[in-house]
Amino acid sequence: MxxxxxxxxxxxxxxxxxxxxxxxxxxxxxxxxxxxxxxxxxxxxxxxxxxTVPLFAPGSARPAENHSVITEFLVDDVDAVHQNLTEYVTESVTDLVAEPTTMPWGNRSLLLRDPDGNLINFFTPVTRQAKEKYAAMG
The missing domain is CATH 3.30.720.120 (Signal recognition particle alu RNA binding heterodimer, srp9/1)
Incomplete structure (x- = not known):
């Protein structure tokens, strides 16, 4: 799979x-x-x-109702992404949920919401273990 x-x-x-x-x-x-x-x-x-929803499963999905899924993007430098997005996120309908923070599992993460309220995590591995885990994806 x-x-x-x-x-x-x-x-x-x-x-x-x-x-x-x-x-x-x-x-x-x-x-x-x-x-x-x-x-x-x-x-x-x-x-x-x-x-498109009725084409595959009528009534199965509704927009802007996600409260459990976080879409994640691996980036080279999450702090640079934060700096580049700060003005845009502030001016848009999105919500900056958490500024870059280093997580216990070794990623530095920036969490925000898209215009529909869906959570997005931009992250950069910062510990040796996290860097090794994501080395092939970089």
């Missing part, structure tokens, strides 16, 4: 895609107005309209 993507359902695909393009520096590949993907070497973040 290979984990390949996570899909976020939203009421405003263009807004959410623009946000993720800005905060990740990635360019989305659009399939149509209802579906876009931001790909990385290890996984893809798919963003889909509420209009």
């Amino acid at each position: 290979n984990f390949v993507s996570i899909r976020v359902i939203t009421g405003d695909v263009a807004r959410l895609v623009a946000f993720y393009e800005r905060v990740t520096g990635l360019k989305a590949a659009w399939a149509n107005d209802d579906f876009a993907e931001l790909g990385t070497p290890n996984a893809t973040l798919a963003i889909a309209s509420t209009r």
Whole structure:
């Protein structure tokens, strides 16, 4: 098995895609107005309209109701990401949840919310063990 993507359902695909393009520096590949993907070497973040839900499972997903999933991005320097995003996050509808903090498991993490309220963690491994764990993904 290979984990390949996570899909976020939203009421405003263009807004959410623009946000993720800005905060990740990635360019989305659009399939149509209802579906876009931001790909990385290890996984893809798919963003889909509420209009896509009835196609695979009517009523199964609702936008802006996530309170348990954190989408995570491995970055070279989380403090630089924080500095670059501070003005943007403050001006946007997002919420800066936690400034860069070193976690007990060895990652330095920045936690914020996207425009739909979904949690995002940008992190950089800082301990030897964490760096070794993520060395192949860097």
